Amino acid sequence: MKRLLLSALLATLLVGCQQVNTTSGGTVGATRKQSMLLSSEQVDQMAATSYSDTIKKAxxxxxxxxxxxxxVRRVRVIADKLIPQTIVFRPDAAKWQWEVNVEKSPELNAYCMxxxxxxxxxGIIDRLKLTDDEIAQIMGHEIAHALREHGRERMSSEYGKAIAMQGGMQLLSIATGGKYDAYQDLAGGGLNALVDVTYSLPNSRTHESEADLIGLELAARAGYNPNAAVSLWQKMAAQGGGSGPEFMSTHPSSNTRIAELQAKVPVVMPLYEAAKAKPATSLAPKKSNKTKSK
Incomplete structure (x- = not known):
């Protein structure tokens, strides 16, 4: 009986898990099959709710x-140039409900949900004295995480673990006559809780490498100097001594990372030079959909 239940659980996970490639590779060649248990619609809805709550609170x-x-105007001008370039990696990004906001905070942080x-x-703009080119590198990096659906991938992984744990608890319940049923809620959890768990986890090296490369290309296509990626991470590495800023706690920097970016600069430099010679179109919102306080 236990073996049948375990087999059924594994079958459910295998059927529900999709192997997808969320984006095209672009000039930098960022291609990889990803395992997804959750749908884009589920994750996007949770992210929109979480972002709305953040905006309201701020x-x-x-x-x-x-x-x-x-x-705000400065950041949105940069977003206005980067967002249209996302269709190179995934055309459906043109239909996303993009929002761009700035919060007054000393934290060295930024994100794209x-x-x-x-x-x-x-804090990240003022304390690092970022140039527009460097802001574009951060924004491109964070947009790349959204394009590649790294959040969905990580949430799917955590959700899969939760399902497997819950299945294990069910087997234990059968074997022990329900002695440990009180712990099943802890094992199961909820989808909404996964948002916080996922965003508190460090990004994997694979995710960071993909975001670096795609972000570098997005910025170059938008007309921002690729060399700024190197100066940006050098500034990051110089912050906070050995511990580094909060932004780097989930976005680690290293000599290897900087070297990888330097190696890709010549690859995207023709894109940057071409972008400088033509005007950019816009998909980014001029204003945010802010929640007004009453």
């Missing part, structure tokens, strides 16, 4: 910078 606390703030929800903190 707005209520007076930390969300207004649309006319110079830093699934579905195109971008947030920059003033």
């Amino acid at each position: 707005n209520q606390q007076g930390k969300l910078l207004p649309d006319n703030d110079p830093t 699934p579905g195109g929800k971008i947030m920059f903190y003033t």
